[in-house]
Amino acid sequence: MLGLIALVFASGNAALAAGTVLYYEAKPGPYLPPWEDFEILNLGLMFLSAPVAIALAMWAGSRGAPKWLAWTIGLGSFPLMIIGFFAAGAV
Numbered sequence: 001m002l003g004l005i006a007l008v009f010a011s012g013n014a015a016l017a018a019g020t021v022l023y024y025e026a027k028p029g030p031y032l033p034p035w036e037d038f039e040i041l042n043l044g045l046m047f048l049s050a051p052v053a054i055a056l057a058m059w060a061g062s063r064g065a066p067k068w069l070a071w072t073i074g075l076g077s078f079p080l081m082i083i084g085f086f087a088a089g090a091v
Contacts (some may be wrong), residue, residue: 003065006056010073013049013080016042034090044091046084053077 024039034040054074061070 002060002063003069006060006073010053010077013053040087043087044084046080047088050077050081
């Protein structure tokens with residue numbers, strides 16, 4: 001059950017990141033500085049939420065979830081955390 005929660009949380013993070021990029025690329029708006037641009041702010045949120053998905057995945061792996069699932073979630077969330085780090089750094 002904990003593995004499923006980690007998978008849903010990581011999938012939500014990925015959907016938020018993909019939806020943010022697709023939305024703001026399809027609807028370009030006026031130029032805003034990074035601290036006011038909602039695309040950068042939404043992607044910066046990944047710096048906070050991706051480590052939660054990684055921690056949930058590793059916790060699920062230690063509690064009996066399949067190891068391949070825990071590692072896949074962890075490795076899939078790591079690039080989101082890096083993107084969030086750079087987006088947060090731009091602010």
